[in-house]
Structures are given as structure tokens and as C-alpha cells.
Amino acid sequence: MRVIMAQKILQANQDIAGQNRKRLSPILTVNLIGSPGAGKTALLERTIASLKREFSVGVIEGDIYTTLDAERIAGQGVQVVQINTEGACHLDASMVYRALQEIDLSALDLIFIENVGNLVCPAEFDLGEDYKVALLSVTEGSDKPAKYPLVFREAQAVVVTKADLLPHTNFDLQAVEEEIKEANPAVKIFVTSAQTGEGLEAWCLWLKDAVQKKKSLSATG
Amino acid sequence: MHELSLTTELLKLLEHDAQQKGIKRIRKVKLVIGAMTSVLPSALEFSFYALKEGPLFEGAQLEIEERPGRGHCQDCLAEVVLDNWCIMCPSCGSRRVSIDQGRELYIDFYEGE
Ligand SMILES: [Zn+2]
Numbered sequence: 168m169r170v171i172m173a174q175k176i177l178q179a180n181q182d183i184a185g186q187n188r189k190r191l192s193p194i195l196t197v198n199l200i201g202s203p204g205a206g207k208t209a210l211l212e213r214t215i216a217s218l219k220r221e222f223s224v225g226v227i228e229g230d231i232y233t234t235l236d237a238e239r240i241a242g243q244g245v246q247v248v249q250i251n252t253e254g255a256c257h258l259d260a261s262m263v264y265r266a267l268q269e270i271d272l273s274a275l276d277l278i279f280i281e282n283v284g285n286l287v288c289p290a291e292f293d294l295g296e297d298y299k300v301a302l303l304s305v306t307e308g309s310d311k312p313a314k315y316p317l318v319f320r321e322a323q324a325v326v327v328t329k330a331d332l333l334p335h336t337n338f339d340l341q342a343v344e345e346e347i348k349e350a351n352p353a354v355k356i357f358v359t360s361a362q363t364g365e366g367l368e369a370w371c372l373w374l375k376d377a378v379q380k381k382k383s384l385s386a387t388g
Numbered sequence: 389m390h391e392l393s394l395t396t397e398l399l400k401l402l403e404h405d406a407q408q409k410g411i412k413r414i415r416k417v418k419l420v421i422g423a424m425t426s427v428l429p430s431a432l433e434f435s436f437y438a439l440k441e442g443p444l445f446e447g448a449q450l451e452i453e454e455r456p457g458r459g460h461c462q463d464c465l466a467e468v469v470l471d472n473w474c475i476m477c478p479s480c481g482s483r484r485v486s487i488d489q490g491r492e493l494y495i496d497f498y499e500g501e
Contacts, residue, residue, distance in 0.1 A: 170409060172495040176398050176419075257390055287426045288390040316473040317426055349483030350475065 180292055183260035187295025190267055193385040194225075195378045196278045198294055200318050201302030202311075203284030206328035208236045209361035210302065211279055215243045217371050222276035222378060227266045229258040229283045236281065246270050257288035260295055276378050286311070290318035297381060298323040305329050305338040312346045319347050324355040326370060331360040391428060394493075395435035399445070402498060406444060414448045414500040423457040424470055424490030457490030 175181065187196075199207050215224050225246040228237040237249040248266040250258060263280060270278075280296060282289040290299070301322040303311055306329055312319045319325060325347055333340065344356055355373060359366035398419075406414060417436075421429050429452045436450045457470030461477035462484040468477055475485045 168411070168501055169497050169499045170405065170411070171497045172401075172405060173497075174401055174405075175494045176394055176401070177493060179397060179401070255390070255393055257393075259393065291390065291426055313474050316475065317424075346483075352484065 177291070177293075180260045183264050184293040184295040187260055187263055187267065190272065191278065191295060191297075193382055194272065194275050194278055195374070195381040196280065196294075196296040196298070197374070197377075198280045198282055198289070198296035198299045199302060200282045200286060200289045200299060200322070201284065201304075201328075202286050202307060205284070205302040205304045205307065206361060207281050207284070207302055208239055210326060210328060210359065211240060211281060212243060213361045213364070213367055214279075214371060214374070215240070215245055217367065218277065218374065219243065219245060221375070223274045225270050225272075225275045225278045227258075227263060227270075227278065227280045229262070229281055240281075246275070252283055256283055256285045257292050258282050258294060259292050263294045276382070277374065286315040286318055290315075290321055298377065300324045300326060302326050302328055303343070305333050305336050305340070307338075309337070309339045309343050312343060312350070316350055319354075320351050322351065322354060324357065324370075324373065327356065327358045327366075329360060329362075330358045330365055331362045390426075391431040392435050392439070394427065395432060395439050398436070398495065399440060401495060403444060406498075406500060411444075411500040413443065414445055414498050416449045416451060416499040418451045418453065418496040418498065420453045420455055420492045420494055420496050422455045422490035422492040424473075424487050425493050427493060429454055453496070455490060455492050457487065459485045459487045459489070461485050 201207050226240050228249045229252055230236045237247050241247045248269045250262045250266050299322045301318045357366050357370040359370055421427055433450055440448060459468045459470050461468055461482050463482040464480040466477055466479040468485050470490055476483055477485055
């Protein structure tokens with residue numbers, strides 16, 4: 168007997184992502200995707216430091232190796248939940264669903280999900296986020312967008328990190344920006360350094376704007 | 389290696405469906421994997437045979453149809469064949485190419501009794 172299924176393998180993930188999206192409805196949710204060492208935690212620290220006076224921020228940490236990142240972020244005095252991915256190379260929607268049960272959502276304006284250090288797999292898994300943000304450090308080399316374009320096509324923003332190191336690398340910033348924009352014309356690109364603070368203001372302004380938009384959207388809708 | 393978790397998901401879906409339909413043994417599973425997913429068919433195949441267990445999957449064979457990538461250029465409307473992520477229109481050089489086919493990742497059918 169042949170059973171026609173025509174069933175998406177990731178349908179279950181999709182369904183749970185939908186539930187997450189409902190629960191998160193007034194809270195802006197940002198999924199940070201980048202290679203190991205791209206500077207996700209450093210960017211988060213700086214971002215939270217500048218946003219926490221104005222907004223109540225939560226963080227879901229998906230580091231597979233240690234709780235160090237979570238400890239660094241908790242030092243900022245925000246709600247942090249660490250997800251143990253049990254070796255998986257990406258977060259999936261059910262992990263986020265469980266994490267959300269440990270967070271007091273009532274007071275939050277903004278949640279960051281720090282995905283597992285990986286540019287490839289996380290792009291396939293919807294978590295229920297509003298925005299995917301791809302991180303690319305200038306020390307990784309300019310060929311990343313061509314090699315891992317799904318995340319760069321789907322991201323609403325790309326944050327280039329460690330820009331203070333530009334003079335010491337052969338990273339071709341202009342070529343990378345052009346390449347990303349060609350594949351994804353609507354994407355915002357922020358060139359930042361957690362060391363010098365360069366570009367962080369524009370990035371935080373973009374986030375603030377997005378938080379307000381999400382709020383007014385869920386108030387009217 | 390998200391192929392492992394995809395395979396776990398795949399086996400769960402099959403088990404659930406077979407149980408509902410009273411199917412005791414699955415002989416064959418046919419998947420469609422698009423060229424523009426970040427899923428490696430060979431890795432998925434490897435995990436399928438490594439992870440399947442129990443009488444339901446005994447002797448089960450996996451068939452994978454790799455669906456090629458196709459799109460069209462948003463600027464000159466040319467049809468574009470996509471076989472990797474370096475997406476560019478061969479007629480006009482534009483990068484603004486939609487992906488119309490190749491993002492598929494689904495169970496087409498399974499056979500059993
Ligand atoms: Zn063209």
C-alpha cells in the first residue's frame with residue numbers, strides 16, 4: 168500500500184514556531200545567527216547595555232558548549248535562559264517554546280535569541296522570530312555571503328562585526344555589502360565594532376524603531 | 389549536521405502516520421529534497437539507515453529525489469537554472485533572481501503494509 172503524504176519534514180517545527188509567534192506577539196524577537204567567534208555575545212552585551220534603560224530585554228542563549236555566554240549576558244541584569252541543544256547545530260522552535268516558559272514575558276519589550284554558532288543550519292529553522300539577523304565578522308573573510316547565502320537572503324539585517332580590525336584583514340567591505348544587497352535588496356547592513364562602539368548607535372536605533380513598530384502593530388491587530 | 393534532527397523528525401512523522409493507518413511495516417520511503425536547501429541528501433540517507441529501528445522500519449529503503457533549483461531573473465525575466473548558492477542571471481548578470489523551485493523538503497510517499 169502506498170501512502171501519499173506530501174508532508175513537509177519541518178512542518179512540526181513550523182507549527183511550533185507559529186505558537187511561539189503568538190505568545191511573543193507584542194515582543195520584538197530577534198534571532199542572531201553567526202559563525203562561532205563572530206562576536207554575537209559581545210554585540211549583545213553592548214546592545215543590551217544601551218537599550219536596557221528604555222526597554223525590558225530578555226535573552227535566550229543557545230550556546231552548545233558552555234554557559235559562559237549566558238553568564239556574561241546575565242551580568243547585564245536581564246532575564247537569560249540557557250538552552251541546552253544537546254549537541255545540535257541549531258536551535259529549533261520547540262527548544263525556544265520550552266525556554267519561553269521560563270521567562271516572565273509580561274514585562275518584556277524585546278527578546279534576543281542567540282543561535283548556536285553556525286551560519287548554515289539555523290537559517291532552515293523558523294523559531295517564531297520577527298527578524299533574523301546575520302552576523303559576519305571581518306576576520307572571517309569576504310567569501311561568506313557567497314558560501315552561505317540562505318541566511319543572507321532571509322535576514323532583515325546583517326551586522327558586520329569587529330570593524331576595528333578591518334585594517335588588519337583583507338576583508339573587502341564594499342564588495343561584501345554589494346553582494347549582500349544584490350541578493351537581498353531590502354536588507355539593512357550595520358558595520359560595527361563592540362570595541363570602539365562604531366555603528367552600534369545605528370543598530371540600536373533600528374532595533375528601537377522595530378520594537379515600537381511591533382508594539383503598535385500588536386495593539387491595532 | 390542538522391540532517392540527524394531532520395531524520396528524527398522524519399521517522400517520527402512516519403511512525404505516527406503508519407500507526408494511524410494500521411501499517412505494521414514500512415518498505416520504502418520517498419523524499420524530495422531541493423537543491424537549494426542546506427540539506428545534504430547523502431547525510432540524510434546515512435542518518436536514516438543509522439537511526440531507523442524496530443520492526444516498523446525493518447528493511448525499509450529510502451529513495452531521495454533531488455529536485456533541481458530553478459528561478460527567474462527579476463530584471464530580464466530569463467529562466468535561471470540554480471545549482472549552487474552563487475545565484476546570478478546568466479543573461480544579464482543580475483543577482484535579483486527568485487528561487488521558484490529547489491526549496492522543497494518533504495515526504496512524498498511511503499509504502500508498506
Ligand atoms: Zn537577467
